[in-house]
Amino acid sequence: MIDLKRLREDDAYRQRAIAKGVESSSVDRVLAVDAEHRQTLAETEQLRAESNAASKEIGRADPSEREAKIAAAGELKSRLTEVEGRLETSSGELNELVLTIPNPAHDSVPEGGEEAFRVETVVGDTPEAPKYNHGELGEHLGIVDTARAVRMSGSRFAYILGDAVRLQFALVQWTLSKIAAHGFIPVVTPVLVREEMMELAGFFPTDRNQVYALEADELYLIGTSEVALAGMHREERIDEADLPVRYAGYSSCFRREAGTYGKDTSGLFRVHQFDKVEMFCYSHPDRSWDELELLRTIQEEIVGGLELPYRVITVASGDLGAPAAKKYDLEAWLPSEQRYREVTSCSNYTDFSARRMNSRMKTDSGNVLLHTLNGTACAVGRILLNIFENHQLPDGSVSVPEVLRPFAGGLEVITPR
C-alpha cells in the first residue's frame, strides 16, 4: 500500500509512481478523494468531540436537567450520523483507489516494459542443446513421470521419483545450509491460509485466478511461502536491535497457471505444484537496499555453486509488479531452448507491504514501518530441470553437481533405472 501522505506531499515520489505505468489522472483522482476524505474526517471528529462532551455532561447533570440535555444530545447525534455516512463513503472509495497506486520504482531501475531490462552479469558458457530436453530426460531416466500423474491429477502434475527425489532433498539441504550462514531461520509454513492473509499479502484481488481455493473451508493454497512469511509479524513491533530478521520458508507451492495453455507443457518447468525454499527479510528501512544486494549475492552463490550458466537482470519499471521497488531476476541458460529462463528473483518491497501488515520497528523516536524483501533461494523443480540439461552427459545420464554429492548420499551420476 502506497504512502498517501508522501504521495500528496512529494512530487518526485508521485512522478515515479506514474512512471511505473499508472495513469496520472488516477493519481489525481486519489489525491482529490483523499482531500475530500480528510475534510470530512475533520468535520466528523469535531462533531464527535461535541457529542462526547454532551454525553459526559448528562452523566454529571442533575436528574431534573437530564431530559433536556438528552434531547439536545439527540440532535447532535443525528447530525453526526449524517456526517459519518459521508465519511464511510469517502474512506471506502479512498481505500479502493489507494490499492491501484503501485510502489514507485527505485532510481536505479530502467524505465520501460518487459524488454527494457538491464543485464547486470553473465556467468558461464552457454552449451549446445543436449541429447534430451529436460522433459524427455526425466522420462528416459525414469525419474519424472508425467503421463501417470496426468492420468491421476490432470495436466501440469508430475511424479518425481528415485534419484530425482534424492537430488531434491540434497538441494533443499544444501540450500538451507548455505543460507543458514547468513542468519536465515528455516521455517516450514502453513500452505493453507485465510482469504484475509491473501489480501494483506497483496495476492488478492489481483492474482485471485492463480490461486486454488478450498471452498468448503474458505481456505486458499499458497503459491509461495512468501504469503505465510509476510504475515508472520503482522501488527507487531520488532526491536531495532533485532533487525534484520531473516526467514527461509520451505513449502509446497500451488499455482493454477490459468491462461498459460500450451506454454511450457513439457516436464517440470511450469507445474501446478512444486517445492521451494524462499527467503524473506524484515529489514531496517535504511538498510533494505544492501539487503537486496545480499539476496542477489546468495542467489548467485546458489545457482553458480550448482555450476549452472546464468545471467542477472534488473527488471524494468513497467514489468515490476505493484509492490516491488526493484527486482532482480536470475535466469539460467536452458540449453534445449537456447535461451535464458527465470529460476529465481528477488525484490525489495520497501514499506509497501509492511504498511498494510502494520509491521514496524521499535525505536526511541517512535515506531516506523519496516522494509520487507523476498527472494527465491531454490525453486526445486526449475533447478532440477536445469541440472538435467546443463549436467547431461553425452550418453543421456546426468552428473550430480559436486556440492550436492555429500547431501545425496554420495550419488555421482544418475543413470536410467
Next chain:
RNA sequence: GGAGAGAUGGCAGAGCGGACGAUUGCGUCGGUCUUGAAAACCGUUGAACCCGCAAGGGUUCCGGGGGUUCGAAUCCCCCUCUCUCCGCCA
C-alpha cells in the same frame, strides 16, 4: 464432531451502562540512597490517524465486525481464536 468456559495495556489481573484509555501488581525506564549492586522509596511507562512550523489540540482503539443507547470494556447478534472434558486421529 459433541458439551462447557473465556479473550482487557509487555505480562498477570480488576472493572460488567455514565469523570474508564481503563484500579492494582509485576516488569520497563529515570531518580534518591550506595564505592558499586541489591533492597527500599519516589516518579515514569500503549498505539494509529487528523489539524499544526511548533507548542499543542482532537478522534479512534478493551480479540474482529455489526447493533441498542444521549452515552458501551460493560447489554444484544455474527465471526475468529484459546482453554477444559468427551470422541476420533499421524
